[in-house]
Amino acid sequence: MSQPLLKVTDLAKSFSGVWALSSAQLTVGAGEIHALLGENGAGKSTLLKALAGAQPQTRGEIWFNGETLPVDDSPVERQNKGIITIYQEFNLLPNMTVAENMFLGREPRKRNLIVDERAVNQEAQVILDYLQLNVAPTTPVARLSVAQQQMVEIARALTLNARLIIMDEPSAALSDSEVESLHRVVRELKNRGVSIIYVTHRLHEVFQLCDRFTVFQDGRFTGTGAVAETNVEQLIRLMVGRDVAFNRRPASVTHHEDKPVRLAVKGLSREKPPLDPHGIALHDISFHVHAGEVLGIAGLVGAGRTEVARCLFGADAFTAGSFELDGVPYQPRDPLYALDQGVALVPEDRKKEGAVLGLSIRDNLSLSCLSSLLQWRWFVNTRKEDDLIESYRKALQIKMVNSAQEVRKLSGGNQQKVILARCMALNPRVLIVDEPTRGIDVGTKSEVHQVLFDMAKKGVAVIVISSDLPEVMAVSDRIITLSEGRVTGEIHGDDANEERLMTMMAINHNTLNAA
Structure with a gap:
């Protein structure tokens, strides 16, 4: 490698005496796509925040574009030097237009200092055309999909003359076609000489996109190299310090036809919400799941997977449909009713809907089962509460300082484990898990899968919704596919492969009617 664009040496960061990062190293060349890898809690986010100027390092040096960066640089100063970070939670103002977000605070102005809106929109259009983003610069960001908002973030980075763009889990919420578009844009940026930390x-x-990689484990640098000279097994070993086996659900436990039907859904339908431009209608959806079975629901983005889960949990209204839970009518009018009946949901968006981020781990876990922890009707039995928390900490291997730690300070994988633990504490009859391992590292993914298997082994009916087809195939006894809000097929897990599932998921309304 010639003179690098970025070089991080011996970088460390501590929080109240706890080292989140120690002796980190990272070297990125000009025009290079560099993968930054590691389990949740490995120190990646801490490093990114240090690079962005959001958190000063405790020690170490960051060398960028020929100069050593001051420790006290602000995020704006780092942006002005060409380091742009695109976080998982976008920094866009939803009520402002695409162009306004792209040039916020740097708008072209007329002689009288009034913003030149025509110039703003024209300059924005040039960049949008370059990115092949087919949205008008005058469109409010709130009307855009997640993938389109991400492209607006990239467009904004280009207006800032970015030399280095840091992308934190950019593909986590995207469909396969959207990921392909993202990769195309990233390669275009590389061709322009822009470096990417991915x-x-x-x-x-x-292996599809990156030139080189760097791996962290438990806050420490564990390896770097050329992607072409490594393989998946070596990367996993560097990330988790061990080999990780992704076991398929054992065939001996995947047939449940002789077990009672736990949940039956007949004719579930709902109209498209009039105020939601991305809302999905559901049409006559019927399926069932047995006690002890893991049922997978697969479908492309917009197929209605999440909408089905929310209707079953009483979070969204529906216009038609009947349900039975263990043979008894079940009408999910709201989440409290669903929880009372033993139906629990791990939602797709764990940060907004799954956990109360500002509360402690203790409070998040106890919320679901307060009645069982009370003594004398009004007071929480802290000993029982401690025992509950410790049992789930051990069972799910939750990494935490102590139970008083705020959930917001946990890694994504550990946040997901807290939400799972809260659902497990309910002793549910049905557990619905929407995108159980999105944004979670390979080691934790294997652990989450085992939790789902263990729940099913105890007789819980588990419904897994995932955009990751290998995951659906690995965990499911049986899989149903959705397209355009309709069930398009059903297949046993042992018979499933990606090609068959994709074919079933691609069936459209006209094809179904013809059949």
Whole structure:
């Protein structure tokens, strides 16, 4: 490698005496796509925040574009030097237009200092055309899909003359076609000489897109090299310090036809919400799941997977349909009713809907089962509460300082484990898990899968919704596919492969009617 664009040496960061990062190293060349890998809690986010100027390092040096960066640089100063970070939670103002977000605070102005809106929109259009983003610069960001908002973030980075763009889990919420578009844009940026730090848990992306990689484990640098000279097994070993086996659900436990039907859904339908431009209608959806069975629901983005889960949990209204839970009518009018009946949901968006981020781990876990922890009707039995928390900490291997730690300070994988633990504490009859391992590292993914298997072994009916087809095939006894809000097929897990599932998921309304 010639003179690098970025070189991080011996970088460390401590929080109240706890080292989140120690002796980190990272070297990125000009025009290089560099994968930054590691389990949740490995120190990746801490490093990214140090690079962005959001958190000063405790020690170490960051060398960028020929100069050593001051420790006290602000995020704006780092942006002005060409380091742009695109976080998982976008920094866009939803009520402002695409162009306004792209040039916020740097708008072209007329002689009288009034913003030249025509110039703003024209300059924005040039960049949008370059990115092949087919949206008008005058479109409010709130009307855009997640993939389109991400492209607006990239467009904004280009207006800032970015030399280095840091992308934190950019593909986590995208469909396959959207990921392809993202990869095309990243390669275009590389051709322009822009360097990319690409954080991902999807290892196949590393081999499709990246030139080099760096791995962290438990806050320490464990390896770097050329992607062409490594393989998946070596990367996993560097990330977790061990080999990780992704076991398929054992064939001996995947047939449940002789077990009672736990949940039956007949004719579930709902109209498209009038105020939601991305809302999905559901049409006559029927299926069932047995006690002890893991049922997978697969479908492309917009197929209605999440909408089905939310209707079953009482979070969204529906216009038609009947349900039975253990043979008894079940009408999920709201989440409290669903929980009372033993139906639990791990939602797709764990940060907004799954956990109360500002509360402690203790409070998040106890919320679901307060009645069982009370003594004298009004007071929580802290000993029982401690025992509950410790049992789930051990069972799910939750990494935490103590139970008083705020959930927001946990890694994504450990946040997901806390939400799972809260659902497990309910002793549910049905557990619905929407995108159980999105944004989670390979080691934790294997652990989450085992939790789902253990729940099913105890007789819980588990419904797994995932955009990751290998995951659906690995965990499911049986799989149903959705397209355009309709069930398009059903297949036993042992008979499933990606090609068959994709074919079933691609069936459209006209094809179904013809059949």
